[in-house]
Amino acid sequence: MSDDKDEDLSMWDEALDEQAEAREAAETVELEELTPDDAPITGEEKRKLDAILDIPVTISMEVGRSNISIRNLLQLNQGSVVELDRVAGESLDVLVNGTLIAHGEVVVVNDKFGIRLTDVVSQVERIKKLK
Numbered sequence: 001m002s003d004d005k006d007e008d009l010s011m012w013d014e015a016l017d018e019q020a021e022a023r024e025a026a027e028t029v030e031l032e033e034l035t036p037d038d039a040p041i042t043g044e045e046k047r048k049l050d051a052i053l054d055i056p057v058t059i060s061m062e063v064g065r066s067n068i069s070i071r072n073l074l075q076l077n078q079g080s081v082v083e084l085d086r087v088a089g090e091s092l093d094v095l096v097n098g099t100l101i102a103h104g105e106v107v108v109v110n111d112k113f114g115i116r117l118t119d120v121v122s123q124v125e126r127i128k129k130l131k
Contacts, residue, residue: 019108061104061115062093091118101126 041049064084076082094102094115104115 057096060095061106062095099126099129 064086066082066084068082091103091105092115093100094104094117101121102117103119104117107114107116
């Protein structure tokens with residue numbers, strides 16, 4: 001029986017070591033400021049751009065979805081499990097104001113959850129979804 005405990009502890013140690021390595025490998029990315037490429041922008045254009053850049057948006061990560069009846073919804077209580085439409089290990093959706101902009105995977109950095117973007121939806125695809 002102690003062999004089983006030793007194996008369990010060994011598996012946990014390996015998992016913790018793997019997570020620590022992933023945490024060390026994670027890097028913080030500095031985002032570049034938007035700058036004009038060609039002609040300098042006028043004061044009026046800068047004021048309009050500043051107004052747009054200050055608009056707050058809601059970013060959310062979606063693990064999955066499920067459709068259930070109201071009857072089943074009302075029966076949910078603590079400990080209930082709701083099956084989602086995704087398999088374990090599949091990437092999460094990154095939504096801005098409800099619009100899909102990217103896919104990513106969950107990471108833990110300094111005891112906080114984060115998301116590493118693995119695929120960003122192109123601007124053309126995002127515009128198509130708006131129509």
